[in-house]
Structures are given as C-alpha cells and as structure tokens.
Amino acid sequence: MTKLKVLDLCSRLPGPLAAKYFVDKGASVTKLETKEDPFKKSSRKIFNDWYHTINKDKSIVTDTDETFDIIIAPYKVDTSKYKTKVLIKISSNQKNTPLHDLGALSKSLAYKDFGDYKLPFLPLMGVLFASQIYSEALWGLLEYKGIKVEKNVFLSDVARKSFDVLASKNPPVHTGNYPCYNIYQLKDKSFVSLSALEPYYWEKFCETFKISLHSTDPFDTTINTYNTVQDTLGAFSKDDLKDILAENNFCLEQI
Numbered sequence: 001m002t003k004l005k006v007l008d009l010c011s012r013l014p015g016p017l018a019a020k021y022f023v024d025k026g027a028s029v030t031k032l033e034t035k036e037d038p039f040k041k042s043s044r045k046i047f048n049d050w051y052h053t054i055n056k057d058k059s060i061v062t063d064t065d066e067t068f069d070i071i072i073a074p075y076k077v078d079t080s081k082y083k084t085k086v087l088i089k090i091s092s093n094q095k096n097t098p099l100h101d102l103g104a105l106s107k108s109l110a111y112k113d114f115g116d117y118k119l120p121f122l123p124l125m126g127v128l129f130a131s132q133i134y135s136e137a138l139w140g141l142l143e144y145k146g147i148k149v150e151k152n153v154f155l156s157d158v159a160r161k162s163f164d165v166l167a168s169k170n171p172p173v174h175t176g177n178y179p180c181y182n183i184y185q186l187k188d189k190s191f192v193s194l195s196a197l198e199p200y201y202w203e204k205f206c207e208t209f210k211i212s213l214h215s216t217d218p219f220d221t222t223i224n225t226y227n228t229v230q231d232t233l234g235a236f237s238k239d240d241l242k243d244i245l246a247e248n249n250f251c252l253e254q255i
Helices: 014-024 045-054 101-107 124-143 155-166 199-208 224-233 238-247
Strands: 005-008 028-032 059-061 067-074 083-091 149-154 181-185 191-195 252-254
Touching: 005 014, 014 028, 014 045, 014 067, 014 083, 014 124, 067 124, 083 124, 101 124, 101 155, 124 149, 124 155, 149 155, 181 224, 238 252
Parallel strands: 005 028, 005 067, 028 059, 067 083, 083 149
Antiparallel strands: 181 191, 191 252
16 A cells, blocks of 8 residues: 555544554655644644544645545545545445434444443444544555545444344443453553453363352442452462463453
C-alpha cells in the first residue's frame, strides 16, 4: 500500500481511525482540517490523547489539490472539488440524524433488555465503524474500473450487522460482572485477565490454583467467588505466574 494516497476529511474517531489503518499499512494519508478537530481542542484529555495517537504520521493540511485513491468524508461534506477513485461517505444512519457510539450499541438487539450490566469502557461501536469504513474503502478499490466508486457507510447498519447476530434472550457474559471473566491484581500490583467462560477452562484454572469447584461459581453474582479468586491470585507475583502460564492454558493472561 506504499503508493496508496488517502484523504481524511473526518473528525473525532471513526473516520480518522479508519484512515489510520491505512497509515499502518504504509499508505500516504492526508488529513484536511478546515477547522480544528473537536478531539484536539476538547477539555476531555482522553480525547486529546486519541487525536494525537489516531492522527500520528498523517499530513495535516488546510487545503489540497492533489488526486487521491481513497477519500473518507462525512456524508454532508461537499467532496466535488477532490479527485479520487473511491469515495466513502459516512454517517450515523440513512436519515443522517445524530447517533453516538453508545446509542448505536444500545439499539442493537444483542444489547437490549438485559437490565443491569456494565457498559464497555471503550467506544466499541466507533472502533467497529472505523473497521467497516476501512473494509469498504479497500473493497471500493477492487471494484474500481476507471469510474469513481462511491459508497455510503452508516453507523446504524454496522451496529445491526455486528451485534444482531449475537442477539439472545440470555444475559451477556462478557461484561466483567462474573468472576470467570474479570481482572485481578497480583501482589506486585500488576494485573491479570481471566477469561474462563467455558467450563473446561474454569475447571482447569481452579484445579491448577487449588480452588474448590464445589464452593465457587464462575457466574456468581455475589462478591464471594470473586474474592476467593482475588485472594488466590493476589498471593502471586507476575514472575511467580510465568512458569504456570507457560505450562497451562486456561485463558489467564498477564496485562
């Protein structure tokens, strides 16, 4: 992709993140900012961090007359002055009404009617949206036969296609509410993640660390099993676990 030229006309997360994927593959990416990106000037420092990370190694300009292979732009932005093979227009939905990351996530069938559960701490839909934008842009290049390819990518569609297939009447398990799928602190203040959702991995984990299967429940909603696991792992350091993790596979990873 080293000869590929991409123009990023977007702000905030999904469009610029999709463009960053092209940067990571060696493409030449230009970010056009006719006004300052809201993430750059936000009072929320995490948004400032994201701006600089996502747009690192892009050429930031206020105008351009170059020809590009791919342009990624918000639905409402006039792109008629820019020359490209593939134009990706992105929006929240077909009506172009406001829809944020959490709003899109909550509208998907997989996240409806589950009552009390923890929300994801990252903008999950924004990241998925960026991946879909990136995929559509690459697919557009494959479709290009001398006539500009134009595609519309909607956040609402990405939410539906990504999560509706996971819809279930049962409550979600990938939430951090259960001891078998959680983060624990070791005695040296480092952390490990446990993802022993399947019975085999939970039983193997308990067997290895001599935790009673009869007195613990991987899906215990009280604090009891979590405390048992925390007390057990809290007696180990990161170095203590190296040999144990090298010899066993029960979905316990050092962070």
